[in-house]
Amino acid sequence: MSIEISEAAFNPWEAIQRYEQEHIVRQYAGKVGAVATFIGTMRDFNEGDGVMGMELEHYPGMTEGHLQQIAEEAATKWTLLDTLIYHRVGRLIPDEPIVLVAVWSSHRKEAFEACRWLMEELKSKAPFWKKELLTNGESRWVEKNTAGY
């Protein structure tokens, strides 16, 4: 299980591959039947306005702790092999990945359900805040997330 929060831009597909090489391939040889992943990326529009940049703030310490908690809770709710969560903070531009959630399991039901549940938990409770820099020069805090279900 790995939780990472970083200001560094990341390539989610390379991050997953690297994690598989280091933590999955040998440890779970022959056991993986399903990998469900979700990548959230920055759009250049929101609520009808053009967006050219984003500042992602978090609560250092609490954010990591909260993500660790939900990853552990997912592992009690479903039979999983491993979980990877990566979240950007700091300044982002459109098309950059914001969040990656990847879940490895033996069967697909568990991977699908845990991956989606983790994303909804993350979005509803993990202490991150987005401030958008609009193309009209104004900036604004995002007040709430779009519905996930």
Next chain:
Amino acid sequence: MSIEISEAAFNPWEAIQRYEQEHIVRQYAGKVGAVATFIGTMRDFNEGDGVMGMELEHYPGMTEGHLQQIAEEAATKWTLLDTLIYHRVGRLIPDEPIVLVAVWSSHRKEAFEACRWLMEELKSKAPFWKKELLTNGESRWVEKNTAGY
């Protein structure tokens, strides 16, 4: 939208990256907010028995047509940007990817739901058949898939 069936082993993360470079990055710049993916891989166990190999048969023509149909149906049920389906056929060994479904959309609900729906449709209707080579030397046809919901 891309449907591919191949005897060639594939790296799903590289396949997704390549597809993004060729079909997503420019066409949907700033529009992608969510990518949901599912990878099914070959386990070395099934129904309590060790499995050392698999022969994946399909119905050439009908399989491609059926996958194309469900990808098009998904695009009418949800607002999606693009869909990629890749499925192995022929001889496989444990840990090799069998199937990849990736869905790009602006919002996560659509990507999650379409990705899972596509996998369940694929498993319940697309004409593929698995024959397992067991570690005890016997071989057997898989009679049914595990439940997805």
Next chain:
Amino acid sequence: MTVSVKFFASLREQMGCDGATVEIGEVATVADIWLQASGGKAMLPNILVSINQEYCGTNDMVSSGDEVAFFPPVTGG
């Protein structure tokens, strides 16, 4: 009329061939095609059938030149 028949997977192994060309009268259902192609075997209820690569029912009518396939429950993904 002439109809092309295909068998897949375990059904192909049971039949001992991956298909056949069937000559049959002008009015025939999928079930009629099965009877002739299988040599009168009973068709298990879980067998799936298609005409020209689209799923169909066993009572659907077949036309000359059609490709009719019989196969067991699918297990891809």
Next chain:
Amino acid sequence: MTVSVKFFASLREQMGCDGATVEIGEVATVADIWLQASGGKAMLPNILVSINQEYCGTNDMVSSGDEVAFFPPVTGG
């Protein structure tokens, strides 16, 4: 007792600071901490609160040395 207070995001901007050290009597709730740290402002009902980086309610008791944070609805992912 002494309690460390933190504000995040839009609340940090409204308060004009990212936190404060609050001196308060030995028996105090999160709501008491808010009143003192905010200079008596009303706390909007959608404000989230935590003690030592765990979510809590505004009536929860605070202990000396605690870290109490106030922040708006979260918008990550």
